[in-house]
Amino acid sequence: MPSGMAQYREVGELDELARMDSPVHRLDARAQALTTMAFILAVMSYSRYEVSGLMPLLIYPVVLIAAGKLPVGVLLRKLAMAAPFALFVGIFNPLLDRHVVATVGSFPVSGGWLSFASIMVRFTLTVSAALILVSCTGIHRLCAGLERLGMPRVFAVQLLFLYRYFFVIGDEGLRMRRSVEIRSAGSAMGLAVYGHLIGNLLVRAMDRAQRIYRAMVARGFDGEIRTLNRMAWGWRETGFVVGWAVFFLVARVWNLAERLGAQLMGSGL
Amino acid sequence: MSHHLVEIKDLWFAYPDGTEALKGVSFRITHGKCVAVIGGNGAGKSTLLQHLNGYLMPQRGDVRVGDFSLTAETAAAVRRSVGMVFQDSDDQLFMPTVFEDVVFGPLHLGMTAGEAGKRAQEALERVGMLHLRDRPPYKLSAGEKRAVAIATVLSGVPDVLVMDEPSSNLDPRGRRRLMELLRSFEHTRIIATHDLELVVELCPRVIVLDGGRVMADGPTADILGDEALMLKHGLEKPHSLRHFHPH
Numbered sequence: 001m002p003s004g005m006a007q008y009r010e011v012g013e014l015d016e017l018a019r020m021d022s023p024v025h026r027l028d029a030r031a032q033a034l035t036t037m038a039f040i041l042a043v044m045s046y047s048r049y050e051v052s053g054l055m056p057l058l059i060y061p062v063v064l065i066a067a068g069k070l071p072v073g074v075l076l077r078k079l080a081m082a083a084p085f086a087l088f089v090g091i092f093n094p095l096l097d098r099h100v101v102a103t104v105g106s107f108p109v110s111g112g113w114l115s116f117a118s119i120m121v122r123f124t125l126t127v128s129a130a131l132i133l134v135s136c137t138g139i140h141r142l143c144a145g146l147e148r149l150g151m152p153r154v155f156a157v158q159l160l161f162l163y164r165y166f167f168v169i170g171d172e173g174l175r176m177r178r179s180v181e182i183r184s185a186g187s188a189m190g191l192a193v194y195g196h197l198i199g200n201l202l203v204r205a206m207d208r209a210q211r212i213y214r215a216m217v218a219r220g221f222d223g224e225i226r227t228l229n230r231m232a233w234g235w236r237e238t239g240f241v242v243g244w245a246v247f248f249l250v251a252r253v254w255n256l257a258e259r260l261g262a263q264l265m266g267s268g269l
Numbered sequence: 270m271s272h273h274l275v276e277i278k279d280l281w282f283a284y285p286d287g288t289e290a291l292k293g294v295s296f297r298i299t300h301g302k303c304v305a306v307i308g309g310n311g312a313g314k315s316t317l318l319q320h321l322n323g324y325l326m327p328q329r330g331d332v333r334v335g336d337f338s339l340t341a342e343t344a345a346a347v348r349r350s351v352g353m354v355f356q357d358s359d360d361q362l363f364m365p366t367v368f369e370d371v372v373f374g375p376l377h378l379g380m381t382a383g384e385a386g387k388r389a390q391e392a393l394e395r396v397g398m399l400h401l402r403d404r405p406p407y408k409l410s411a412g413e414k415r416a417v418a419i420a421t422v423l424s425g426v427p428d429v430l431v432m433d434e435p436s437s438n439l440d441p442r443g444r445r446r447l448m449e450l451l452r453s454f455e456h457t458r459i460i461a462t463h464d465l466e467l468v469v470e471l472c473p474r475v476i477v478l479d480g481g482r483v484m485a486d487g488p489t490a491d492i493l494g495d496e497a498l499m500l501k502h503g504l505e506k507p508h509s510l511r512h513f514h515p516h
Contacts, residue, residue, distance in 0.1 A: 015365040015405065138365060164363060167407075171359075211360040218322050218353045219425060220345070220377030228372055228382055 013074055014131070018138030024068035029137040029145030031237035035244045036133045042248035043125045049101060049114045054121050056256040060244065061128045068136050075131050079124065086123035090116040139163045144225045157223060161209075168212065169205040176201060273300035273335065273428045273457045275321070280330035282316055282481075290316035292481040293330070303451070303458040305468040305489070308478035309503030314433075314461040317478065321431050321459065322351045335428060349378055352422030352456075356433040358414035362406035367398065367417050370406055374425035385424075392424035393417075396450060412443030419450065429457045436464045465493060465507040477502055 018025070024032070039060055046053055065072060097112035134142060139160060147156040176197060250256070275298040282291040290313045298304050308314055319325040320332050323344035332339040334347045355361045364370040371392055375385035393399040396416040401409065406417060415435065422430065435451065436444045444467070451458065451471055460472060468475055468489060475492050477485040479502040485492050493499065496506045 019366065019403065140365065140369070208360065211355070211357070212363055214319075214324055215353075215355055215361045216363065216373075217324070218348055219374035219421065220348060220379075221373075222345075222377065224377075226376040228369070228376070228386060 014078075014134050015138060017070060017074070017135040018141070020069060022068045022136075024064055024136045027136075027240055028231050028233050028237045029141045030149050030231065030233065031240050032133055032137055033142065033145055033149060034241050036129050038241075038245050038248055039129050040126050042252050043122050045252060046118070046122075048118060049111060051114060051117050051121055052258060053251075053255045054118070054125065056251040057125055057248070060247070061125065061132060064132050064136070068132065070132065070135050075128060075135070078131055079127055082127055083123070086120060086127075090119035093119070140225065140227050144227050145231065147225060148231060153223060156225060160225060164212070165205070165209050168208050169201065172204045172208060173201055176204075274298070274333070275429055275457060275459065276331075276333040277317075277320075278331040278333070280317075280320065280327055280332060282320070282325060282328050290481050291320075294478070294481070294483055295330075296476055296483060296486055298457055298459065301455055301457055302474065303460070303472045305472040305475045306459060306461040306478060307463070307465065307468065307475060307504060308484075312478040312503070313481040314478055316481075318353070318431055318433055318459075318461055321429075322353045323347045349425065350428045352425055352427030352430050354415075354419055354422055354430065354432040354435060356437060358411070358418040359407070361418040361421060362414060365405055366402070367393070367404050367406055367409075368402040370417065371402075371420045371424045374421055378425055388424045388426060389420075392420040395423055396420045397446075410443075411438045412440065412446065415439060415443070415447060416450070427456065429459065430454060431459045431461075433461050434463070435460060436462065436467050465504070466509055469493060469507055469509055477504070479503070 039057070043054065043057060064070075065075065093116040094110060094112035097115060098110045100108040101111045101114055102109045137145065143156045143160045146159070147153055180197065277297075278295050280291050280294045281289075283289045294313070294317060306314055306317065316325065320327060320339070321334070323339055326341065326344075327339060332347075335350050337343040337346050337350075339347050362370050364373055368389060372385050372389040375388045376382070380388065390399070393402060396419050398413060398416050398420060401413060401417065406414060409417065415438075419435075432451075436447055439447060444464075448467060448470060451460070458472075460468070462468065472489055474487065475485075475489045476483055477492060477498070484502055485495075485498060490510070493507055494510045499506050
């Protein structure tokens with residue numbers, strides 16, 4: 001299987017995970033979306049040099065992965081696919097910010113390295129939370145939930161189509177790549193050829209998107225997303241949201257890692 | 270029952286680039302009939318089909334499905350009574366699982382969740398694909414995809430079935446199964462196809478389109494058996510009609 005094919009198949013993996021059954025999967029999508037938002041807000045609220053304080057928040061993805069029975073390998077691979085973006089955001093920090101803010105043992109650590117580490121930890125936390133959200137709800141249930149939470153319908157439908165047409169464009173791109181590979185006989189192509197390819201890809205994907213939209217309209221789609229899963233908010237949803245929100249707050253206000261460390265050190269001496 | 274009626278009267282349609290795709294097409298199909306629409310590439314078949322569920326609106330003339338004359342206001346009602354099976358099943362199947370795809374139509378046509386689920390179940394049983402209900406559609410074979418695509422339309426309980434090249438890309442067994450399925454339906458059926466053998470077996474009546482006009486409309490054996498007529502419109506006499514002794 002060519003690598004492009006493997007990547008294309010991988011996109012569908014999250015949908016397959018979303019069909020599993022677990023206590024997390026059974027929760028209302030709205031509860032999961034709200035908690036994920038609270039989590040991301042909590043992660044983003046830390047100062048730029050914070051690393052150790054963020055560590056307790058790792059408990060959230062770890063618990064959800066365990067409770068949702070999600071395969072760690074699949075999530076890690078997707079995390080790695082997105083990692084270059086975060087790397088580029090933070091990579092210049094060590095060069096720009098060289099004043100020493102801490103020492104580890106006798107080793108001086110500059111602010112730049114610390115903020116770089118912080119960016120990577122934040123990236124890991126937020127992106128894995130988003131991946132877990134999609135893996136436990138599925139894009140249709142999620143979009144329907146977000147709409148019920150008050151997200152304007154236009155945005156919810158946009159999100160749904162963005163996800164859906166990602167497959168479409170991937171599929172078209174894959175076919176074009178195959179025909180290019182067959183006819184280019186392995187030689188490198190100029191920029192102009194790539195320009196044509198991308199233009200062609202856009203036109204073809206738009207055509208196809210049009211046909212899919214037509215198929216949806218033919219079956220009565222009018223802009224409202226309807227799914228079979230009935231949304232039901234019960235005490236479990238309330239417990240899930242409130243419980244995690246309290247945990248995020250506690251982790252944010254008291255530096256749990258430091259406290260725990262101090263406690264251990266204190267009792268150890 | 271009048272709602273199974275499909276009537277096209279002097280239908281004209283030109284695309285924005287000036288291409289005249291339909292130039293005065295007229296025909297009438299009554300309840301429960303199976304009719305083939307044949308013609309070479311560019312004859313206007315696809316444009317005609319797109320009028321049948323209100324994706325395109327008549328520029329001149331009238332499209333009537335059941336009690337409704339097609340306009341922007343009646344398009345939703347027309348779509349409810351016409352089930353359209355697309356040429357490429359991948360265009361038609363867009364949900365994460367087979368069942369969700371089949372239940373999409375009923376849910377969006379306003380049925381309750383319970384009723385929609387029941388209809389979806391029945392439709393999948395009807396096409397013999399119930400065992401695939403939890404599979405993602407993109408992992409199915411071409412024949413399975415086509416059957417599921419038909420189920421997605423059946424679940425909306427249409428009066429009229431419109432199909433664009435239903436036998437394309439199917440292997441002989443898949444094609445045979447499809448034909449048996451189509452034969453078993455009581456709906457009014459309109460089948461646009463290049464598969465003339467399928468026409469001979471399934472459709473007692475055929476309409477020949479060429480250059481946006483109806484060139485012939487009548488009993489299949491008479492029209493497909495007329496070699497001169499067929500060749501003139503970019504078609505050919507099917508093999509099974511060439512001999513007196515079918516083999």
